[in-house]
Amino acid sequence: MATALAQNQQPGDQPTPDAATLTPPPAYTARPKGAPPAVDTPAQRDAIARWKARAEQATSADRTAHNALVTPTYNFHYGKLNPFTPGNITVQGEGFIQPGAFPSAEYCGACHQEAYKQWRQALHSNAFRTPFYRTSVNLLIRDKTRGISFARHCDSCHNPIGVLGAALTEDSKVDRARFDSDGLTCTTCHSVLSLDSTNGNASVQMGVPSALVDENGNRIPGEVPFDMILRHPERHSKAVMHDFLHKPEFCAACHKANLPDTLNDYKFIRAFTAYDEWQQSKFSQRNPLTFYTADFTTCQGCHMKRSAITVPDYGAKDGTLVSHRWLAGNTAVPFYYGFDEQLKKTIEFLRTGNYLNVDIFGIQKVGSEKLIAPLGKVAYRLAPSDVLEAYVVIQNKNIGHSLIPEVRDLYEAWVEFTVKDQNGKEIYHSGFLKPDGMLDPRAHSFTNRPVTDEGEFVDNHKVWTIHSVAYDNSIQAGRSVLVRYQFRMPADATGAVTVTAKVNYRHLRQSYLNNIFGKDDHPAYPLVELASRTRTFKIGDNQPEPADPADNPDWMRWNNLGISLLDQFQYMEAVQAFNEVVKLRPTYAEGYTNVGLTLIVWEKYESARKAINKALSIDPNSARATYYDGLLQRRAGNSEREIADFRKVVEMFPESRDARRELGITYYQKNDNHAALEQFEALQRIDPDDLTAHYNLSILYRRMGKPKEAADQQAMFVDKKVDPGAPTYSLNFLRAHPEISTESVPWHIHSDLVGDSAAPQTGK
């Protein structure tokens, strides 16, 4: 007998987690494109009307009976009016809704076999049942001061049928086998009626599920006979396909989360917000301040790409269907469930798309001020025993959100940096995996460190205990990070030394897997190399060499260095890097804007003005340069010019939160309360958590005689503002963990040479 069955071992003739028996698709011939909808005979209209009346009556009666069953013992922890708190989800109609009101995935799968097949292996269908989720939510349920009511916060997105059906209570009367294994089933997303999604935490109103509307557009609840749908596919679309399904705001409903005080009994803490990151990225075309530009691309554009169907699906267009696999970063779930196709496609997705760029940009001999860069373009000479500092620039090039975007405490992406001599002998290695699977603690990882009020790392996703984040080293969309490594060339080296920088990724952190399955009680989970670059350093002369096809052009390499230096507060070096961009592309306005931006942050306003003026002389309609000009005009006291600048940016980018915020501040300073109010209200519609908006609206509403609105804004400001005591928790953690505390310092170096008397200590 097997004693330690690997979790991804293929079973024999046994039930499997993706097993399902779909009925054969009913016969259907699509009407020709452009053909008008079928016209019903009176008898057909009567049949639909009768069906609708019966369905409404049955659904309503079932709902009444369900509420009578579940309500008496339901734990209304947050009051009768808030049955689903701390989640933000709501449902059409009164009370709870019976799980049986949701047509099954198998029902939908009869006609949408491709979508069903993909969905069954996707994260959405497995949103609730995975051990990775259950382990942390079970901790919340077992927590002595909380319990299952609090888990509505998580399950509103992970298991909405359970939440809306009153399953999340101590003495549940609900048959959970009906929905737990389907997580987000077809008729959860496709039954949403409206969104308030930028608040996240499942900010949607769920409708009573319906697969068809009648001739007047009225929804018919529950499952309807296939022939009714196939006769009127346009009415089926009206019931299940809302325009917002194509928009990022729909994804935001759950891919934006916060930890409210109703969960943590503390205060609002931002958990993650892939939506806002997208909104601030070049792909949204809503933010004028991005370093680069791109075509408009939604979440769906990357994660729901169209591909050819392999099994029948009546929703396909020209033989293709938008992906219902939602390929992204989770390799653990398909690995655990043995969903090989999903795993393969996930890894392919992670490795394609030119998402990241790794650039071994330059080297600096310790003791020398000169940066030898960009490597590949310049000649240089190395000697044995030279101590080198390698500049590795990692660019988040084409991800529409940060790396890592969500649950950063669980995902793990890091830089593995190796230096090997001509015989393959390792000279330096950072970012290795230890024999127990744990990551080198001194690795540069794109992660964060949430901590409790005791300064303890929140290792098992007990998010309700998070009080602070000791550091967050994720790379925002479009930004770059500079990672520096110091190593010594071998004294006896004669040949080439090979230097490789990789970005590795795995889902999940080893310690979290250990929490779930027990230490040494699970197989190694997939590790994916996302991007890498190798260069060779020779003793003696090194000549320029051809660029790799994946390399960025030189101006962009300098630009990315500048961006990373700016983010690490190395302003002088950042200006130097951006000036190299200007040299290489003298007509590129953005290069001057980058110089100007850095100088503004550096508080060298006169120099900044020259750079921004130059940028505007090249491109007078640059919204980005105009925005920074506005800041400089404010500094110079030219309020009319300041207003003109920000208004221009707002006209060009009406959803720019930065421009709205600054224009609001400008009007506020000029005592133009109504104009200021307009901007802050617009800002709040874009970002309901903007602190500046809360603060100023509180004052403005009070001035306008709206005390309730003012008080609401004041309360939200106080709730969302960072706790001034929070840094103490972070510092307590960092003091206790010197092995990683340097990661909290933006400008740091990775080296094994610390304490090596032959290694000059630069103090960097």
Add this chain to the structure above:
Amino acid sequence: MNITPKIRLAGLSLVLLGFAAHCHAKNNCPWINEATAGGLLGGEAVGEFTEPVPGHPAVCMFTQAGQNFTRTLRITVEVVPDTHARLEVATQPCGKNAAPIQAIGNEALMCAPETRSPGLSELVVGRVRDQLFTITLNTTAKDDLILTRSSLKEKAYTASEQVAGNLF
């Protein structure tokens, strides 16, 4: 201070606790509720939970009785130091028929146990970390319309996913 009443109270509590540990309590099965069990058994199920005592696992027993048959879902859970060895013992009723099933706990096996009694059974033995669980789904009817041989497997799988999920 007179501590006698407190000692008496403590003693009484111990007696009550001991009593509670040895008697069948109402259903408060931590791993599956009556509605879910009823759904698996094909009708309204009555549950009974027995707390664990040293040497004996916690047991949830759900029964759905018909005119000519009885369907049962029995779940046991215990924390054991050597789960691998105990897993082998627990699968002995399977003979050589134990087959691994995927994505249930750390590991799990399923079989139709070898038994002389009439009716049909499906057994799942699995573990989540050091928590060993068994699930036995049984019907006394030979030709049960709901718990057929194939549906027994599916329902046992579903039950084991529910139980393992709650043990994580």
